[in-house]
Amino acid sequence: MADRYLSLTGTAPGRFLTRRLGLPQPAALHRWSPDRPALDGPVLHLTAGPSSLDLAPVLARTGLTVTTRRPEDTVGDPADGSARPAAVVLDATGVRDVDTLAGVHAALHPVVRSVAPSGRIVVLGAPLDPADHHQSAAQQALEGFTRSLGKEIGGGRTVNLVRLTDAGAAGSTLRFLLSPRSAYVSGQVIDVLAAGGSAPQADAPQADPGRPLAGRTALVTGAARGIGAAVAETLARDGARVVVLDVPQAEQDARSLADRLGGTALTLDVTAADAGERIAAELPDGLDVLVHNAGVTRDRRLVNMPAERWSSVLDVNLASVLRTTDALLAKGTLRPGGRIVATASIAGLAGNAGQTNYGASKAGIVGLVRSLAPRALAEHGVTVNAVAPGFIETRMTAAIPLFLREAGRRMNSLAQGGLPVDVAETTAWLADPASGAVNGQVVRVCGQSLLGA
Secondary structure (H helix, E strand, O other): OOOHHHHHHOOHHHHHHHHHHOOOOOOOOOOOOOOOOOOOOOEEEEEOOOOOOOOHHHHHOOOOOEEEOOOOOOOOOOOOHHHOOOEEEEEOOOOOOHHHHHHHHHHHOOOHHHOOOOOEEEEEEOOOOOOOHHHHHHHHHHHHHHHHHHHHOOOOOEEEEEEOOOOHHHHHHHHHHOOHHHOOOOOOEEEOOOOOOOOOOOOOOOOOOOOOOOOOEEEEEOOOOHHHHHHHHHHHHOOOEEEEEEOHHHHHHHHHHHHHHOOEEEEOOOOOOOHHHHHHHHOOOOEEEEEEOOOOOOOOOHHHOOHHHHHHHHHHHHHHHHHHHHHHHHOOOEEEEEEEEEEOOHHHHHOOOOOHHHHHHHHHHHHHHHHHHHHHHHHHOOEEEEEEEOOEOOHHHHOOOHHHHHHHHHOEOOOOOEOHHHHHHHHHHHHOHHHOOOOOOEEEEOOOEOOOO
């Protein structure tokens, strides 16, 4: 269903009216397309505090022009609109106390106003040092700073924090966050080189940057329609051979999509006890990317919820994910260098009235990711992450009553709903062979929802 309010605010009368009434003013987001695959403008590289990171080769691979500005350089807003930075990268890894934290303000205060619409601000921080409470306090302060700036900057701009120790290993993450692919990802804290497992090799140039999944096989559950179909399409765009899995009732849609993508369709019930074994039998050559997208809702307040509504949601959304993942890892179907991406939800992070079953199932996905990620990397060479969608424009959200639907759309920093492709782009980043340093992360695709954020 079209967002008529967003269309209205894109007109001069609409902007005037909403400004006078103090209503949200969402901006049309710049999402990836073949015609506009990159941000429109340069990247401004700033530093707060001392740093040993060599960001030059990593930023060069974004394809954007990079301007480096030292703390002692004078800064002013560019007079020419064409010179406005499309993105700002602030290296704050050297911030270790309150005094050096002042460098964050000094670096960003003069340039925030100049960031182009639909621009990006990425703050780079360091892991918290348990032996230094001053460093930990200053680095944790970056999280509150980042999320607060994301809620005030407006104009379709996003703000995220990346904690890292090695610039090279963060290459795929910076390319994602400094691109139109991350249009609906804001207010996130992403740890690169999370604890557990061995550190992956530094990011390296790819033979075909436009098809990072070439030669890899990806399976997407619940892929016949909606978000799952968008994920399958995006992975295929990036070069993967996609297996479209859905229930037998959706066989026609699954086969149609698979044929269009040059992939294959697989119809089975993921809640079946032997689902993992059947998937493994269908993929004798192995699997590189496993996307757990299948999910259901059976909403009702707990006092009115029969046991069947509880168990059916937990079985599809959580138990089937656990069983299938265990089976495919045990059988070695997931090859070394593989990626598991599960679908959580902000309902599992913040809760939702009438969704105790759904919220429990999606919070369970978070627990699965955090526990399994270090062991899967150490034992199988496989990373495990999750995406947590917020309000995404689908047939399900289109059926929500008007006022609740509008509240869902506006209650985030971007003041609009996301699209299935926003979840798909985030999934594709996590599935990228170059994203081996991203493990055990739960990334919200919610426009920085005001709930749980």
